[in-house]
Amino acid sequence: MLFNSIEFILFFVVVLGTIVIVRNRSSQYFFVLIASYFFFYVSSNYLLSLLVFSTVLDFYIAKAIWKTKDLRRKKILLISSLAGNLGLLGFFKYADFAILQFNFLGNSLDIAGEIPLLNLVLPIGISFYTFQTISYTVDVYRGKLEPSKSFKEFALFVSFFPQLVAGPILRARDFLPQLREKLDNFQTGNKLRQLQIHSPNLKMGVTLMAFGFLKKMFFADNIAPLVDSIFLNPMNAGSFEIWLGAIAFGIQIYGDFSGYSDIAIGAALILGFKIPKNFNKPYFAISPSDFWRRWHISLSSWLRDYLYIPLGGNKKSGSRTFANLFIVMFLGGMWHGASWNFVIWGLLHGAYLAIHKMLQKAFPTLANNPFFKSRLGKIISILITQYFVFLAWIPFRVHDTEHMLYSMQKFVIIDLQLDGALDIILTHKVPIAFMIAFVILHFISYRRANLIQTIANMKLRYWGIVLGVILSLIIFFFDGNPEDFIYFRF
Amino acid sequence: MNRKICLVIAVVFIFVFSGFFLFNDAFMKISEDKFYSQEFDSSKKKILIYGSSHLLQLNSTHIKDKVTTVSENYSVFNMAENGDTPKKRSLNIDRDLELEPEIVIYGVGFRDFSLEKEQSLQTELDVADLIPFDTTEVETLNPKLTTLQVLRSFTIDLMKADEKTDIPYPNTSIFAEVIQEKIASSDELRKDSESVREFIITTQDNEQLDYFRTIIQILQENNVKVVVMATPYHSSVIEKIPEIEKRNFYKLLSDIEDEFGVQIYDYSNKYEGLSIWRDTSHVALNQKSVVFSNDFAQMIIQEIEE
Numbered sequence: 001m002l003f004n005s006i007e008f009i010l011f012f013v014v015v016l017g018t019i020v021i022v023r024n025r026s027s028q029y030f031f032v033l034i035a036s037y038f039f040f041y042v043s044s045n046y047l048l049s050l051l052v053f054s055t056v057l058d059f060y061i062a063k064a065i066w067k068t069k070d071l072r073r074k075k076i077l078l079i080s081s082l083a084g085n086l087g088l089l090g091f092f093k094y095a096d097f098a099i100l101q102f103n104f105l106g107n108s109l110d111i112a113g114e115i116p117l118l119n120l121v122l123p124i125g126i127s128f129y130t131f132q133t134i135s136y137t138v139d140v141y142r143g144k145l146e147p148s149k150s151f152k153e154f155a156l157f158v159s160f161f162p163q164l165v166a167g168p169i170l171r172a173r174d175f176l177p178q179l180r181e182k183l184d185n186f187q188t189g190n191k192l193r194q195l196q197i198h199s200p201n202l203k204m205g206v207t208l209m210a211f212g213f214l215k216k217m218f219f220a221d222n223i224a225p226l227v228d229s230i231f232l233n234p235m236n237a238g239s240f241e242i243w244l245g246a247i248a249f250g251i252q253i254y255g256d257f258s259g260y261s262d263i264a265i266g267a268a269l270i271l272g273f274k275i276p277k278n279f280n281k282p283y284f285a286i287s288p289s290d291f292w293r294r295w296h297i298s299l300s301s302w303l304r305d306y307l308y309i310p311l312g313g314n315k316k317s318g319s320r321t322f323a324n325l326f327i328v329m330f331l332g333g334m335w336h337g338a339s340w341n342f343v344i345w346g347l348l349h350g351a352y353l354a355i356h357k358m359l360q361k362a363f364p365t366l367a368n369n370p371f372f373k374s375r376l377g378k379i380i381s382i383l384i385t386q387y388f389v390f391l392a393w394i395p396f397r398v399h400d401t402e403h404m405l406y407s408m409q410k411f412v413i414i415d416l417q418l419d420g421a422l423d424i425i426l427t428h429k430v431p432i433a434f435m436i437a438f439v440i441l442h443f444i445s446y447r448r449a450n451l452i453q454t455i456a457n458m459k460l461r462y463w464g465i466v467l468g469v470i471l472s473l474i475i476f477f478f479d480g481n482p483e484d485f486i487y488f489r490f
Numbered sequence: 491m492n493r494k495i496c497l498v499i500a501v502v503f504i505f506v507f508s509g510f511f512l513f514n515d516a517f518m519k520i521s522e523d524k525f526y527s528q529e530f531d532s533s534k535k536k537i538l539i540y541g542s543s544h545l546l547q548l549n550s551t552h553i554k555d556k557v558t559t560v561s562e563n564y565s566v567f568n569m570a571e572n573g574d575t576p577k578k579r580s581l582n583i584d585r586d587l588e589l590e591p592e593i594v595i596y597g598v599g600f601r602d603f604s605l606e607k608e609q610s611l612q613t614e615l616d617v618a619d620l621i622p623f624d625t626t627e628v629e630t631l632n633p634k635l636t637t638l639q640v641l642r643s644f645t646i647d648l649m650k651a652d653e654k655t656d657i658p659y660p661n662t663s664i665f666a667e668v669i670q671e672k673i674a675s676s677d678e679l680r681k682d683s684e685s686v687r688e689f690i691i692t693t694q695d696n697e698q699l700d701y702f703r704t705i706i707q708i709l710q711e712n713n714v715k716v717v718v719m720a721t722p723y724h725s726s727v728i729e730k731i732p733e734i735e736k737r738n739f740y741k742l743l744s745d746i747e748d749e750f751g752v753q754i755y756d757y758s759n760k761y762e763g764l765s766i767w768r769d770t771s772h773v774a775l776n777q778k779s780v781v782f783s784n785d786f787a788q789m790i791i792q793e794i795e796e
Binding site for chain 1: 509
């Protein structure tokens with residue numbers, strides 16, 4: 001069930017309606033849990049069993065970890081949780097990729113016979129919910145989180161439908177306390193919180209969802225044809241086309257993914273749950289590390305807390321820090337999919353982060369240089385950072401190695417081959433107009449950090465007008481075919 | 491307060507959707523009329539070509555010229571569309587019948603009747619079935635197309651621009667079809683064949699086949715002669731399709747032949763080894779590839795003469 005479908009809108013209205021009618025707290029949570037499983041079942045069929053397996057595994061292992069005082073036993077339990085979750089993820093997501101590599105190696109060593117591919121179907125959302133359950137068990141192991149006493153509540157944390165299939169990746173310590181009544185700002189009681197739809201949450205949630213749909217259906221889906229036409233076969237394309245394609249894809253993937261995140265955060269907020277934001281104007285990042293503080297925040301912070309820091313982070317030698325960055329970004333790339341192009345994307349970002357760290361080390365005063373604090377300095381920093389970010393989008397989008405290398409070469413070594421430029425502009429006037437509109441809107445939201453909040457706080461009639469404009473833009477430029485979200489594949 | 495917010499949301503939805511349907515009713519008709527009022531001589535007998543992108547690049551002017559040498563009484567219109575399926579085609583069949591065609595040549599390939607692999611995971615429960623109203627009509631709408639057509643006509647009027655400088659074929663689709671003239675090298679074809687998905691063709695419980703049958707039946711009931719052709723593929727695709735799927739496809743065509751008495755022309759491996767391909771499933775549109783349009787014209791002539 002896609003967010004951008006009439007089915008989801010009806011499903012969501014039914015969920016909200018039921019929550020309003022059913023007043024019993026326990027029944028409310030039970031209903032949301034069943035609704036989440038239904039949501040998952042519609043798109044995943046029998047693969048729902050994997051979600052249930054992951055939930056059961058971590059619920060009981062975390063409990064056992066919490067109970068035992070024996071450190072060795074704790075470790076064994078943690079390892080078994082990791083093995084279960086990563087085993088599942090590895091088998092379904094990477095088995096065929098591994099077989100391909102074995103076969104390739106076998107062929108190059110002239111070994112007869114090939115291992116047949118398993119042709120497994122990739123379970124939707126598996127990368128997201130396994131990371132959620134892993135973080136829960138690790139937090140319990142570290143003593144930072146008390147395990148959930150109720151299976152129903154834990155199951156709801158793992159399967160909460162707004163963010164189930166494409167994040168943001170939730171942390172149990174952020175989500176589980178929200179199921180309980182608040183005693184004060186820091187403590188929660190034992191009683192379940194009544195699910196209620198509060199007016200400010202409803203307005204803010206609907207505004208966020210509207211912006212999410214706008215980003216996805218108005219911008220991303222309308223820019224996609226330009227990206228497809230350029231990268232379907234980029235051979236012989238000039239630098240202008242490649243640059244245009246890379247920028248268009250950067251906008252498309254941002255609109256697609258941050259749009260999904262906005263819809264998820266908005267839907268959760270209407271239900272009374274706060275999910276941390278996943279994007280913060282990434283195309284205004286002034287350095288590679290700043291980019292990762294703004295792009296897919298829930299993944300980058302997960303990788304930082306559960307991988308980079310346990311590996312030693314930047315607390316060890318310089319070379320170890322660089323190695324850690326490469327390992328983390330390599331695995332971050334692999335997380336996106338079992339394909340070398342994602343590995344290249346991850347390693348490129350690893351290299352950017354490492355080089356940025358090296359420069360910071362070599363020129364410690366550079367960051368505080370008044371020039372880089374000035375407006376011009378910031379603009380230059382943004383442009384340099386984004387040049388590398390958009391370069392890295394090429395391997396993310398172009399899967400064919402020859403096409404990818406050609407496109408990257410044309411992106412870096414600029415030619416003046418402009419004969420196809422006018423053609424592509426004339427053929428794709430509409431997507432290019434959407435790109436310009438996106439840049440303007442992105443800039444406005446950068447200058448006015450709380451644009452969505454400002455709109456949500458408007459008087460009802462003005463808010464209604466803004467909502468009407470957004471809805472009109474979406475509907476009038478919808479081509480009749482709801483497109484998948486790119487991150488559903490991960 | 492919640493009620494007020496819900497009321498505002500409801501009003502916005504009603505307002506925007508009403509506006510949209512009014513707009514659509516007012517403008518879509520115009521654009522459709524334009525599309526179907528291409529400059530043809532209504533006294534001539536019309537031959538329509540149905541199918542997907544495999545036939546999109548047939549040179550219909552060339553075909554028409556060839557056909558005209560035999561009989562000046564015929565016009566040929568290529569109505570193939572990117573990503574066409576029998577289901578999609580069935581939605582427009584009534585409008586096509588208004589053109590009173592004499593012959594319809596329907597090109598189908600392996601893809602048209604195949605269930606893609608991912609679809610095999612689909613649940614038996616289709617949420618769309620739970621919606622208590624018929625969504626078929628809504629599903630056929632393409633608001634973007636109507637909006638862009640209106641915007642285009644508005645800006646052209648506004649600027650008094652010469653349409654011909656911008657749009658080569660007035661009154662046809664506003665999206666410029668990318669005409670693929672380039673013939674792919676064998677290396678490019680090899681690479682392209684790697685991305686060919688596995689075909690799963692079933693002869694029973696196949697929704698597309700049901701729509702295909704319905705289209706033929708409706709056309710025949712309206713005295714339109716139907717001819718079916720299997721579209722051509724490059725050898726790398728033919729080799730990749732499992733034997734059982736090929737058998738299923740040809741069985742399906744022979745069943746159609748028996749059931750409706752239509753003539754079947756098999757082009758599926760006619761050009762498999764020729765160097766005329768844009769990619770493994772599409773013949774390029776250029777002088778070297780004109781053999782496809784020539785053969786197609788010959789097929790029409792044969793049908794006319796029968």
